[in-house]
Amino acid sequence: MAAVPVLAACTAPESREPGPQDSAEPPPVTVEVGQPRDQYGKQAIQLLLTNVSGSSLTVAAAQLASPLFQGDIQWEPSGGGLELPPGQPKSLPARLPAPVCGPGQSSTQQSPPPGSTTQQPVATVKYSAAGQAGLREVAPVAADPFGVLERNNLELCLAADAAAVADIALDPRLEVAPDSRTAVVSLVITPKGTDGAGPDVRSMTIASIAGTTLIAEPADDPWPRNVRVTQGAPRSELHLRIRPARCDAHAIAEDKVGTLLPLHVNVGGREGQVKAAAGTALRGQIYDFVAAACARG
Template sequence: MLAVLLAATALQGCTPAPGQQPGTTATASASPTPDSPLTAELNQFRDNYSKQIIEIQLSNTTSAPVTVLAAELASPMFPPGSAWQAAPGGTEIPPNQTKSLPARLRDPSCHAPAEASADRASDEPTAAAEVHVSFRQGSATLDQRLPAADPFGVLARNYAELCLAKAAARVAVIGLAPGLEIAADARTAVVRLTVTPREAAAGTPERLSIERIEGTTLLAEPPETPWPRGVVVVAGGAAAEYRLRIRPARCDAHAVAEDKVGTLLPLLVDVGGKKGTLKIAAGAALKGQIYGFVTAACGAH
């Protein structure tokens, strides 16, 4: 598997509706099912970008509390089972407020690029998503299907990234080796990108191209030691290790304290004609070392 962090975080809380300022009254962003007190919207917190965890955001549009007992995503992009793990007794949404319910996406059933329709811009399913929700209000317990607004394209982005990762994994295992090599002056360091091709199957070996490696909110490429470009990886080929010298991309006071995605290294790849960004996550120990390096390097300036 690719070195992608998959630890789940079961967080939930009352929040203003997406895009609102704290303390304002929540308003629904999707038309409710007739007679439904709830509307649904999909979002994803930045610290869950590499974890396949999205937020089912349910808004209570009435003046009475609603207790949500279950919520599950229904989308042609993902098989059934992308559901919020409810606590016993569910969770209450106060009047005119929104609650975010985390749900881990199931692995998508991806189509090979050749299977995409020639007149389609992409091979992503396009039908609208729904949320199947069970809730209690007053003495009534109801099961309803709510249209789920997705204003930020959360499902399409996750579908594309996960399918690209699955395609790349058929060619090679790509990851970041543990251990950070820090230069004597503490201003730069080296991370090691490892590429281990899979065994070649019968027929033409599958291949991918790492067109370039991009920086992150924390890490940048030193101009004098550029990162490799145009790396071709072929199933059945030899393993390789690429030493990437890094420097801090920013040194403001909040760079490390507020980091969410700074240790996810983006690789722009082409896998059999499917192009996109493959995000390679640092393991827990390496992540901590990177944070320590950025803090020390910024302090040395």
């Protein structure tokens, strides 16, 4: 965060809340970045706000600035303010804007992308306190202990590169075998057209397809590997035979990511996972199939 400019000795300093650069008193609200499993694939995170002031506050607005994204990450209040009692953290959902993408990187690497080590994410929280008129504002540095912003940046940049080569989606129809023990889900690949402006045609490789907490490949019918996809190529489909990955009672009831199919891809100098999400119709069919297959033993 940029340092506050030094004011001339003859000028009285502006009244404001202490920021992260003030050591005399910490800000009344701390902010931490998180992302529950049910937000994976939704391009959304959570801002965890904790009131450390000792008295009740009402939050009117909250946002986060990060060099990894093209704009502020904002919590949109549904109406009125959010009551924030002392010591009781509350999570605020926030959509991620478009990522800032640098040179090709792996979405599984541990080192952060350029810029994230020189500028930490900074939150802006507008709030009111009991007995005080008007809104006040603080700008604490936000903690991101699990690297949520870095991971989402890398994943979104990889997804953007992959989308420039082809649209990849799961067909909404599930073909269940007569014995209900296996089924076939189809991965539809529709390459983008070329602009015809030059010989530079982009491509990517689907190195492998991973199973999920709900579905897996049968041992005798493994899924395709090292599938090359090129701009301008015809539409194609990968037919994936699936079986239940687990049959415990909580498999479907507690599912969050079981219908997000991970594809390990290489594209544009980047390497990592993009996920093909089942739509509502297919998701219901997969749940029904897993339940039926598990019931047959």
